[in-house]
Amino acid sequence: MIETTEIEVLGKKDTRSGFGEGLLEIGKKNKDVVALCADLTGSLKMNAFENEFPERFFQVGIAEANMMSMAAGMTIGGKIPYTGTFANFSTGRVYDQIRQSIAYSNKNVKICASHAGLTLGEDGATHQILEDIGMMKMLPNMTVIVPADFNQTKQATIAIADLTGPVYLRFGRPSVPIFVKPDADFQIGKADVIMEGTDVTIIACGHLVWKSIEAARELAEKGISAEVINMHTIKPLDTEAVLRSVAKTKCVVTAEEHMINGGLGDSIAQVLTRNNPLPQEYVGVNDTFGESGTPAELMTKYGIDTRNVVQAALKVIERK
Amino acid sequence: METQELEKIASQVRRDIVRMVSAVSSGHPGGSLGCADFLTVLYFDKLKHDPANFKMDALNEDVFFLSNGHISPVWYSVLARSGYFPVSELATFRKLSSRLQGHPSTDHHLPGIRMASGSLGQGLSYALGAAETKKLNGDDSIVYSLHGDGELQEGQIWEAAIYGAAKKVDNVIATIDYNGRQIDGDLDDVMSLGNLSQKWQAFGWEVLEMDGHNIDEIKATIDKAKSMCGNGKPIVIVMKTEMGQGVDYMMGTHKWHGSAPNEEQLADALTQLEETLGDY
Numbered sequence: 001m002i003e004t005t006e007i008e009v010l011g012k013k014d015t016r017s018g019f020g021e022g023l024l025e026i027g028k029k030n031k032d033v034v035a036l037c038a039d040l041t042g043s044l045k046m047n048a049f050e051n052e053f054p055e056r057f058f059q060v061g062i063a064e065a066n067m068m069s070m071a072a073g074m075t076i077g078g079k080i081p082y083t084g085t086f087a088n089f090s091t092g093r094v095y096d097q098i099r100q101s102i103a104y105s106n107k108n109v110k111i112c113a114s115h116a117g118l119t120l121g122e123d124g125a126t127h128q129i130l131e132d133i134g135m136m137k138m139l140p141n142m143t144v145i146v147p148a149d150f151n152q153t154k155q156a157t158i159a160i161a162d163l164t165g166p167v168y169l170r171f172g173r174p175s176v177p178i179f180v181k182p183d184a185d186f187q188i189g190k191a192d193v194i195m196e197g198t199d200v201t202i203i204a205c206g207h208l209v210w211k212s213i214e215a216a217r218e219l220a221e222k223g224i225s226a227e228v229i230n231m232h233t234i235k236p237l238d239t240e241a242v243l244r245s246v247a248k249t250k251c252v253v254t255a256e257e258h259m260i261n262g263g264l265g266d267s268i269a270q271v272l273t274r275n276n277p278l279p280q281e282y283v284g285v286n287d288t289f290g291e292s293g294t295p296a297e298l299m300t301k302y303g304i305d306t307r308n309v310v311q312a313a314l315k316v317i318e319r320k
Numbered sequence: 321m322e323t324q325e326l327e328k329i330a331s332q333v334r335r336d337i338v339r340m341v342s343a344v345s346s347g348h349p350g351g352s353l354g355c356a357d358f359l360t361v362l363y364f365d366k367l368k369h370d371p372a373n374f375k376m377d378a379l380n381e382d383v384f385f386l387s388n389g390h391i392s393p394v395w396y397s398v399l400a401r402s403g404y405f406p407v408s409e410l411a412t413f414r415k416l417s418s419r420l421q422g423h424p425s426t427d428h429h430l431p432g433i434r435m436a437s438g439s440l441g442q443g444l445s446y447a448l449g450a451a452e453t454k455k456l457n458g459d460d461s462i463v464y465s466l467h468g469d470g471e472l473q474e475g476q477i478w479e480a481a482i483y484g485a486a487k488k489v490d491n492v493i494a495t496i497d498y499n500g501r502q503i504d505g506d507l508d509d510v511m512s513l514g515n516l517s518q519k520w521q522a523f524g525w526e527v528l529e530m531d532g533h534n535i536d537e538i539k540a541t542i543d544k545a546k547s548m549c550g551n552g553k554p555i556v557i558v559m560k561t562e563m564g565q566g567v568d569y570m571m572g573t574h575k576w577h578g579s580a581p582n583e584e585q586l587a588d589a590l591t592q593l594e595e596t597l598g599d600y
Contacts, residue, residue: 034456058452061486063479069442070483073385073449076434077377077457081449096439097476101446105426105436 004220005195007213010178013150015171015206016114020045022157023082023112027053030080030161036071037084038064043173044084044114068094071109072101080161081109087116087170088129095135102166103139110160111136115173116146117257118285118302119207119295128290128298134262136168137235143167143188144234146256146264148209149178152232155186163188170206172257174295177210180230189233191241197227200313201245201252205231205264208255208283208304215255215309226313234264242271251320252280253312257304260284279319281312321365323535328596329401330360330535334566335599336397338589340413341580347414347422350576351468352394354499354532354561358466359398361538366546368461371403374431382461383450385435387443388468388497389423390578395432396420401597404432410600441474443467444494448484448554451492462549465494470502473511478523484554485524492554493545497532499563501574517558526553532561567592 027033027049035049036058050057060067064085071081083090090113091098102109113132120128137144143163147153153171160167179194194209195216204212209230216226227245231238246252252272254265265282272278285302299305333356341347363369368382375381386395393413400407405419412418419430423438435446447465454461471477484492498516500507507513520527526548530541538559545555563577564570567589570581581589 034453055456058487060483061479063483065442065476066445066448066479066483069445069476070449070452070480072435073446073451074453076383076450077379077453077459079453079456097442097445100436100439101442107435 002220002223002225004217007179007194012175012177014173014175015147015150015153016043016173017045018147018150018153019112019114019157019171020048022154024048024052026158026161027056032078032080033082033161034058034074034079035082035084036060036067038062038067038089040085044112046084064089064094065097068097069101072105072107075107075109082112083109084112084114086127087113087132088127091132091135092129099139103141106141106165108164108166110167110169112157112169114171116170117172117207118290118298118304119172119174119257121173121295121298122292124292125289130259130285130290131262132170133234133256133258133264137267141166142235145188145232146170146205146234147232148206148230149176149180151178151180151182151184152186155184156232159186159188172207176207179210179213189236189238191238192230192232193227193241193245194230195226195228197225198248199225200317201227201229201249202255202309202313203229203231203242203252203264203268204255205234207257211304211306212255212309214306215313218306218310219313224313224317231264234267237267237271239271242268243275246272246276246278251278251316253283253309253316254280255283255304255309258284260286279316281316283308283312326360326364326535329364330356331594332597333360333394333397333401334593335590335595336410337393338567338581338586338593339599340393340396340410342582342586343411344414345580347393347580348390348578349393349580350501350563350570350574351388351391351497351499353567353570354563354565355391355394355466355497356566357535358495358532358538358559359394361535361542362464363398363402365539366542371432374404376434378434379457380459380461383434383463385443385446385465386424386437387465388440388471389437392422392424395424399432405430407600440468440471441476444477444480447492447494448480448489451489454491460491462546463492465492467494467496469496469498469500469507469513469516470510472496472513481520481523481525488552489554490552491549493549493557494554495557495559497561498558499561501563501577503574503577505574520556520558524553526555528555528557530557530559532559533565
């Protein structure tokens with residue numbers, strides 16, 4: 001057993017509620033913030049904003065294409081539109097609208113996407129998008145943020161108002177442990193090293209950050225010192241943080257609630273290939289669709305649970 | 321502006337269009353020629369704007385979105401001729417490093433353009449968004465948009481149509497270029513829109529109709545549309561046009577939707593279009 005960085009659990013909440021609280025707070029601070037929703041106000045926790053600022057809230061009905069292009073149009077005249085719907089309908093359904101009117105036209109739209117990934121649960125694969133990070137990070141001008149818990153989602157929701165340009169903010173449905181301090185200084189594009197270690201670097205985003213913390217604790221019991229990095233910003237990627245850590249550990253595990261193809265792991269692999277080729281193992285969904293089930297069951301079945309991070313770490317250390 | 325003056329400008333705009341597309345053997349002359357009269361009237365007589373000081377935010381200015389971005393030649397010509405950028409720049413259309421991209425783009429910072437278009441069906445949504453922002457800003461300027469008739473086959477148009485009426489976006493004037501033709505043939509053969517005016521009425525829009533080649537009628541119809549703003553309903557003008565208007569061999573067919581005239585054909589076209597303001 002070796003010492004690990006102590007991480008205090010501050011409670012348990014869903015990340016989408018962090019978005020709802022953050023939206024209300026930035027709405028109070030910045031009068032240019034407006035919000036659009038495609039008939040999922042309750043699911044996105046946008047009711048508080050709607051009640052406080054009814055004139056700045058736009059219910060567009062089940063018409064996501066119109067919502068995305070309208071949001072782009074609303075920037076003309078200085079508004080900062082936040083769109084809200086499920087991640088699947090925020091990206092795959094409206095990719096061309098985002099591409100032409102938001103990314104290519106470089107408009108100050110914040111695409112806020114809930115119920116991302118397998119942990120949407122029982123609704124099944126039609127709604128469990130696992131390709132969205134890839135699609136969004138490929139678009140020029142787009143910033144991609146995947147916060148890890150309630151507090152960080154709230155902080156990110158507030159922070160993106162000050163960044164001029166398109167943003168994809170991805171969060172989720174289930175209640176998960178809160179470990180980011182409520183007063184943390186969230187900086188877009190700057191990774192958080194949340195546990196320091198010397199044997200392996202675990203780089204994770206979203207719900208997999210907590211799983212990686214759990215994995216690091218298990219690894220410590222086996223005498224392995226793992227460094228855990230919360231890579232909340234996929235693009236622009238904090239390349240320096242990656243290289244600094246691997247200079248010490250010489251190997252990487254990436255962990256995400258996303259397809260292995262095209263996600264965070266591939267972004268990290270690109271950094272390694274170009275700068276310091278070292279062994280990497282991926283924890284992610286391997287080229288398959290999800291299915292109905294509880295979030296916990298799905299994470300286990302599709303290989304994105306704590307034990308998968310532990311196994312990947314042991315494997316990658318062997319490859320050093 | 322006097323009708324005769326506007327007709328002169330429209331003739332020069334048509335010369336610009338055929339010269340631009342012919343120079344690069346690509347682009348869309350048919351629809352461009354068909355919308356030359358409308359855009360000339362809009363930009364030279366009706367729009368509240370400041371071409372010499374283009375500002376993206378358009379505060380207290382009218383806004384225009386070209387939803388059918390492929391008719392960029394007519395828009396570029398009208399923008400240049402009304403003072404947004406030098407007329408000489410029309411010679412760079414569709415060439416490498418030009419601000420005049422094949423389809424309109426903000427990426428190259430061409431004054432007068434506020435949104436990329438070309439992938440069809442999105443411009444009515446842009447207009448509704450910009451119109452909602454104008455309302456929030458207490459800005460009583462108007463948002464205009466132009467759409468192809470074939471473009472109305474895109475589903476997003478009808479999402480926007482529902483929104484515009486349901487939310488009473490009454491500071492939008494959309495115009496449909498109803499020339500009845502699209503790339504693959506006549507609109508009625510490809511996929512008929514049925515009774516277009518009745519469709520818009522059923523969606524809750526105020527519908528006006530006009531002849532898109534009668535300058536006086538265009539002026540009067542836009543004035544009427546402006547007078548109807550603020551009454552709780554969005555407005556659409558169904559504008560009857562002829563694809564290729566002004567060049568005899570381009571009229572009465574869909575074949576010049578996306579084909580450029582060669583040198584000989586260009587010479588023929590130019591004999592039919594009076595040079596009124598000087599070629600670029």
